[in-house]
Amino acid sequence: MSADQSKVESFLYREARLMDENAYDEWLSLWTDDALYWVPCNRDDSDPAREISAIYDDRARLQGRIDRLKSGVAYAQDPKSRMRRLISNIEIEKADNGELIVSSNFMLVELRRSKQDLFAGRSIHRLRSEGDSFRICHKKVLLVNNDEVIDNLTFLV
């Protein structure tokens, strides 16, 4: 296993744990200031200039999302989702500027109000080195069910 592979795995596992545990501030701290967080809906390769997305956040909107979730009155997360997810099938490419383009699969079990749901998909992170670890400058999440009825996606994916 290359040094990159090991570092990237550690980073993705940590991010997964922070999302699972609704550790909003810590998760937000993983992002760069020029972040873009994109969860397409209807299909994986939609055009955000012409089509809607489930999430299309720059850093300011991401901050607003976290502020709302922390407010105590974001009712879609009252009660909060209980979650655990598995990350696998990691593939790493190096971009021209040295950033890493990391693709990985996830399987997420989410429980809320006694109802357990299964979400799965592929995440494509663009990671920028910072010290010993990374920060996320771009993350695109391709949900398997992005063209289906989804009632609540207000937890972190």
Place this chain on the structure above:
Amino acid sequence: MTSQSIDYDTLVSDDRVHGRVYLDRDIFEDEIARIFHRGWVYVGHTGEIPEPGDYRLRKIGRAPVIMVRDDHGEVRLLLNRCRHRAATVCQIAQGNAKFFRCAYHGWTYRNNGELSAVTYQDGYGGALRKEELGLTNVPRMGTYRGFVFGSLAPDGISLDEHLGAAKGQIDLFVDLSPEGELDVRSGVNKYSYNGNWKLQIENAIDGYHPNLVHQSTFEVIQKRIKTPMDVFNGNSIGETRDLGNGHVMLDFRRYNRAAARGPRVLPTISGRGQDYRDAMVRRYGAERADEVINAGGTHLLVFPNLILIGVQIRVVQPVSTEYTEVYLYPTLLKGVATEMNIARLRGHDGFYGPAGGIAPDDIEMFARVQEGLHAEVDPWLLFSRGLHREGHDADGSIVGQMTDEVPQRGIWSHWKKVMTGETELPHHEADLRRVAAAD
């Protein structure tokens, strides 16, 4: 059970509604029959199917329908049911097709519904009349500003009569485009909830809940725009309106005019500039242009299943007494700068998608209401807010303060009329009921 054994007058009065109307399966079946299989129901928008062959699969009540633009450019509503043995002839939710072919026995229809080919046709001994076996048209179809409505009943009031004063609000929604046209090909959010369909229409046009349910998102917005979000306050000069026929709205126009800063939070025309106003004035004249820009769209329920909020067309699909699906189709404006349409899309994403800051919180409330409804010891829901202060406006609408339950009373009074057969009842059936009553 039929409606004769359900006493709708007792279940719905001016200021309260009995919880049974959200729980009772016989009432639900009656609603499907009377409201969705007889009256005018919104199906889709012509802006979804601009090219010949473009189609969308939709439902009118439980009936599967193909909304299609045929080879000659005419928009049609065809029942998605093979005339042979009833299988659906189209399975893919959207696309472009010259033909619809039933996979079961191969009967094939043109995109105008005509039956073009029957497998081994000689086996019918020459008796099969293909010209009589095209896909069945939805008995009545009508459009207004591209909004396509269908009725499964052969007769009843016209679409024009049904829409009534709602037409002016639809105009405000569409006229935000300097070309007066919408592009409705920006995808769809689909959500569902374990609750009755009427919880969604009551909620969509409710100015009482936003400061409470949406506090978390409003706080984020206020921080960003550094302006108080006060349009839903108890002393707001914003209004609620009952336009008749079950069509109801939140009316932000007076608030926007006084605020003199254009539409408040909804991203309908954020990013607009002088170029936009100039284009609007060229198209509509200064007075109308400013009227449209000030309204910033509308916030409207067209009874029973069409909601216009912000940039979106929202469609409510009853599935069962305690399960509902909702589809949100954002719209783009033709003839505006790309940035303005992108602002519309991002505003929609932030609020209304499954990860948005508004809709998921409403859905949570629907689940709580539906759960609470099962405590039936004291079964009444109160819709009396502002009853003492509502008035009749010069335009014929009933008007109240922003947080008043004028819209809910408007929905329920119309619902009762439909369910008791006062409206939209085909004449022959009214006759039958009179005969039955005389017996």
